[in-house]
Amino acid sequence: QVQLVESGGGLVQAGGSRRLSCAASGRTFSSYSMGWFRQAPEKEREFVAGISWSGGRTYYADSVKGRFTISRDNAKNTVYLQMNSLTPGDTALYYCAATAYDYSSTGVHYSYWGPGTQVPVSS
Numbered sequence: 001q002v003q004l005v006e007s008g009g010g011l012v013q014a015g016g017s018r019r020l021s022c023a024a025s026g027r028t029f030s031s032y033s034m035g036w037f038r039q040a041p042e043k044e045r046e047f048v049a050g051i052s053w054s055g056g057r058t059y060y061a062d063s064v065k066g067r068f069t070i071s072r073d074n075a076k077n078t079v080y081l082q083m084n085s086l087t088p089g090d091t092a093l094y095y096c097a098a099t100a101y102d103y104s105s106t107g108v109h110y111s112y113w114g115p116g117t118q119v120p121v122s123s
Contacts, residue, residue: 001026001112002024002025002026002028002029002032002098002111002112003024003025003026003112004022004023004024004025004096004097004098004112004113004114005022005023005114005115006020006021006022006094006095006096006114006115006116006117007020007021007022007023007117008020008021008117009094009117009118009119010118010119010120011120011121011122012086012119012120012121012122013086013121013122014086014087014088014121014122014123015085015086015087016086016121017082017083017084017085017086018083018086018119019080019081019082019083020036020080020081020083020094020096020117020119021078021079021080022034022036022078022079022080022081022096022114023076023077023078024077024078024079024098025077026077029074029077029098030053030054030074031053031100032053032098032099032100032112033050033051033052033053033098033099033100033101033102033103033104034050034051034070034072034079034096034097034098034099035047035048035049035050035051035096035097035098035099035104035105035110036048036049036050036070036079036081036094036095036096036097037094037095037096037097037107037110038090038092038093038094038095038119039092039093039095039116040091040092040093041091043092045095045107046061047061047105047106047107048060048061048064048068048081048094049061049064049068049069049070049081050070050103050104050105051070051071051072051079052102052103053102055071055072055074057103058070058071059103059105061105063089064083064090067083067084067085067086068081068082068083068084069081069082069084070082079096081094081096083119086119086121087121088121088122088123089121090119090121091119091120091121092118092119093116093117093118093119094116094117094118094119095113095114095115095116096113096114097110097111097112097113097114098110098111098112099111
């Protein structure tokens with residue numbers, strides 16, 4: 001069992017940066033690949049970024065590639081999402097999630113989810 005809690009959300013101006021954190025409980029954190037997803041108002045949830053259990057592989061949605069960076073610190077049971085050059089189109093509720101798959105950008109493959117942290121981006 002893994003419990004996840006996101007933090008770091010908050011209002012940011014367009015062009016600004018924000019770093020989200022996701023703290024995990026449980027000894028098995030390092031055995032899970034992790035992902036960040038987001039859901040904007042009246043839109044479907046979408047994949048943002050993923051990282052393998054070791055941190056050796058990362059992958060991104062095209063919409064954030066080159067602007068967002070996912071990383072993890074297994075010693076701290078934490079995964080991060082550094083977001084740069086934010087636009088109003090990035091406004092969403094951001095979730096972290098854990099999966100036993102080596103790689104997946106599909107939400108149904110993720111077994112554990114945090115409650116989310118809101119990131120509004122003003123123009």
